[in-house]
Amino acid sequence: MSDSGLVNKLRARLNKGDSWLTYDLGRLFTADTLREDAIEQLEERLLLADAGIDATSWLTEHLGNDLRAGRIKTEAQLRAALRKALLELLTPVAKPLLIPPFIKPYVMFVAGVNGVGKTTTIGKLAARFKREGKNVMIAAGDTFRAAAVEQLNTWATRADVPLISQGAGADSASVIYDAVTAAKARGADVLIADTAGRLHTQSHLMDELRKIKRVVQKHDPFAPHEVMLVVDATTGQNALNQALQFHEAIGLTGLTLTKLDGTAKGGVLLAIARRLALPVRFVGLGEGIDDLEPFDAASYVDALVGGE
Numbered sequence: 001m002s003d004s005g006l007v008n009k010l011r012a013r014l015n016k017g018d019s020w021l022t023y024d025l026g027r028l029f030t031a032d033t034l035r036e037d038a039i040e041q042l043e044e045r046l047l048l049a050d051a052g053i054d055a056t057s058w059l060t061e062h063l064g065n066d067l068r069a070g071r072i073k074t075e076a077q078l079r080a081a082l083r084k085a086l087l088e089l090l091t092p093v094a095k096p097l098l099i100p101p102f103i104k105p106y107v108m109f110v111a112g113v114n115g116v117g118k119t120t121t122i123g124k125l126a127a128r129f130k131r132e133g134k135n136v137m138i139a140a141g142d143t144f145r146a147a148a149v150e151q152l153n154t155w156a157t158r159a160d161v162p163l164i165s166q167g168a169g170a171d172s173a174s175v176i177y178d179a180v181t182a183a184k185a186r187g188a189d190v191l192i193a194d195t196a197g198r199l200h201t202q203s204h205l206m207d208e209l210r211k212i213k214r215v216v217q218k219h220d221p222f223a224p225h226e227v228m229l230v231v232d233a234t235t236g237q238n239a240l241n242q243a244l245q246f247h248e249a250i251g252l253t254g255l256t257l258t259k260l261d262g263t264a265k266g267g268v269l270l271a272i273a274r275r276l277a278l279p280v281r282f283v284g285l286g287e288g289i290d291d292l293e294p295f296d297a298a299s300y301v302d303a304l305v306g307g308e
Contacts, residue, residue, distance in 0.1 A: 034072060039064050042082075050236035052271030059085050059270070079305050086301045089270060094297035095279035097226065097254060099134070105183035105191045107216060107223040111209065111246055112230035114197035117258035117284055119148065121230045122192050123155025124284070124292035130161055134189040139179030140165035141172045141212065144196040152194055158289055162186075172196060172208060173215040180219045193224070206249040213250060228254045228281060231268075239268045243276055257295070258284035269300075 028038040035041070039060050046056040062085040066072045072081055099106045108125075112118040122138060129136045138156050140163055142148035149165045156163035164179035176193045183191040193216075195209060216223045229246050231239035239257075246252055257269055260283050272278065280295040 028075075028078065034067070034078065038078070039067065046267055046270075049267030050240075050271060051267030052237065052240060052274065055089065055267075055270040055274035058089070058274060062088075083301055083305050086270075086305065087297055089273050090280075090297040090301065093273045093277055093280045094295050094300075095254075095281070096294045097228075097279075097281045099129075099190060099225075101189075103222075103225055105137070105180065105188045106225050107180060107183075107220065108190065108192045108226040108228060109195055109209075109212070109224040109250075110192060110228050110230060111195050111250065111252075112197060113242060114145065116197075116230050116232040116235075118197060118230045119151045119155060119194065120287065121256050121258060121282070121284060121292065122152065122194055123159055124289055125192055125282075126156065126161045127159040127289045128292060129190050129192075130159060135187060136161045136190045136192065137179065137183050137186070137188045138163045139176050139191060139193040141176045141179075142194045142196045143168055143170045143172050143175060148194070148197070173212045176212055177215050177219070180216055180223070184219070206245075209250050226253050227251060228256055230256045230258060231272075233257050233260045233268060236268050237271070240271045240275060243272055243278065247276060247278065252278055254279045254281040256280075256282040256284065256292075260285055 028035050028041055042063065043056055043060045046059060047053070051059070059082075063072070063078070063081055066077075066081045072078050110118055110122050110125075119142075126136050126138055136159070138152060138161055140149045140152050142152070143166065146168050149168065153163055153165070164175070164182050166175050166178075172195065176195075179191055179193060182188075193212075195212060196205065213224065213227075227250055229243055229252050231242055233239065243252070243255065255272065255278050257280065269280065273280070282292050283295050283300070285291045285293060
């Protein structure tokens, strides 16, 4: 069962964009009968929304089978069939981030290219964990970009959590190693480590990420316990490419999808679910410190195609 409050919030934000998901399914009908090109129309809108060929083919095949079997004759039946197919695709990846109390500090790496909302996401995560009663620290591992530490400091202040940082140009691995040392000494529950906003195509920067991982494992061979990639929902297939390459380089354990409130291209979530099946932890719905919600498949699908 979906959360009605979250459904309403998602629907309000998604309706800001001309998303295929807010498309009136009733347009696919002439009087009481489904138009002959209804599946083609849906297919076109899925592809325009960057759902990708794999997910689009899978969804339209499901709906086409229902149509040929006579299970879709009304708008309500089409909506129900689409909802069922979307749930089948998204439910397996809707996995909340669970932080076990026996791992201290729980080390999270947050990766992503510049401009996806990585710093904002770190601030929102810190605030969320603190509200849950956890002792949280942030490590400013993005020493590559001059303004990164400053922006992170602003968010750390808003979330009221300590920030561990060094000067611009410092070695990222060293900063994060020292931050883990400090987190252990202070009894922190969670350490969120920012990493340099980098292009996934720059192999030497990917090498640096691998180095940070190796250095942190001197503290804890199982760290980092979460490697979260932040992707921007509005960048479409580029977000999928980023996820594929980051996953190959450092082994992702979770995703956060930002900027869903401006999304004509929110379909990329379907593409990522179909291609990678990585856990989707959170979705970002705005700039406010509370505008980060755990990803819930039922609420998301209800917001897209309407409730049952």
